[in-house]
Amino acid sequence: MHVIFNHGKESGPWGTKIKALAAAARELDCTVGSIDYQGQMDVDKRVETLLEAVTDSSDDDIFLVGSSMGGYVATAVAGQVECKGLFVLAPAYYLGGNVDFDSVTVNCETHIVHGWHDDIVPVENSWRFANRTKANLYLVNDDHRLIETLDDSVKWFKQVLSQAQRKARG
Numbered sequence: 001m002h003v004i005f006n007h008g009k010e011s012g013p014w015g016t017k018i019k020a021l022a023a024a025a026r027e028l029d030c031t032v033g034s035i036d037y038q039g040q041m042d043v044d045k046r047v048e049t050l051l052e053a054v055t056d057s058s059d060d061d062i063f064l065v066g067s068s069m070g071g072y073v074a075t076a077v078a079g080q081v082e083c084k085g086l087f088v089l090a091p092a093y094y095l096g097g098n099v100d101f102d103s104v105t106v107n108c109e110t111h112i113v114h115g116w117h118d119d120i121v122p123v124e125n126s127w128r129f130a131n132r133t134k135a136n137l138y139l140v141n142d143d144h145r146l147i148e149t150l151d152d153s154v155k156w157f158k159q160v161l162s163q164a165q166r167k168a169r170g
Contacts, residue, residue: 001084001165002059005034006050006070008092012038017067017089020150024158028165031059043069043097047076054081061168063161068092068121068144071112072099075129079104085164086110087157090118090144093125101129110135111160113153115142 003025005018013034014022022032035053037046050073054062063085066074071091076099078086085108093101112135114126121144130137138156140149 001028001030001061001063001161001168002057003030003032003063003065003161004050004053004074005032006046006064006066006073007034007037008068008070009041011067011070012036015067016147017145017150017153018065020154021065021087021157024154025161028158028161030063030161030165037070037073043072043092044099046070046073047097047099050074050077051080054083063087063164065157066091067146072097075099075101075104075106075110078106078108078110083108084168085160087113087160089113089146089153090115090121091126091129092121093129095121095125102132104129104133106133106135109160109164111138111156112136113138113140113146113149113156115140115144115146115149117142118144120144
């Protein structure tokens, strides 16, 4: 399985969360990639970039991960292509851009982690999307960066990714 990471607006392709999650993916023998969106502030252009990367990928088993704006991007693309799973952290749903998250349909198991104390993306936005799509929602005692509860996110990610691998094998 190939895991593609999507960082947030002011982060980089190998920030703290992505490094930790990528290490967990490698432990499960997944290949990993992280798109560098630095300097590309237009969220919809980021969606186009990820869509091209997924479309051009030779791997049929794609698992998408995103943090904040990267969560917006990963979810938007998961609504357009077949992927084996979606794991997003504090996704920037309903904060602008051209994607209408009230109509996005994701055809893979979706997991959302969001901090109760997020002062950048309201936790209600993740609840709204999860409620409509029946996504798995993990609410944690943390802020937008989700660093205090990173170990929990890594544990959940590893479980979700392992389950996706088993399903992909049939």
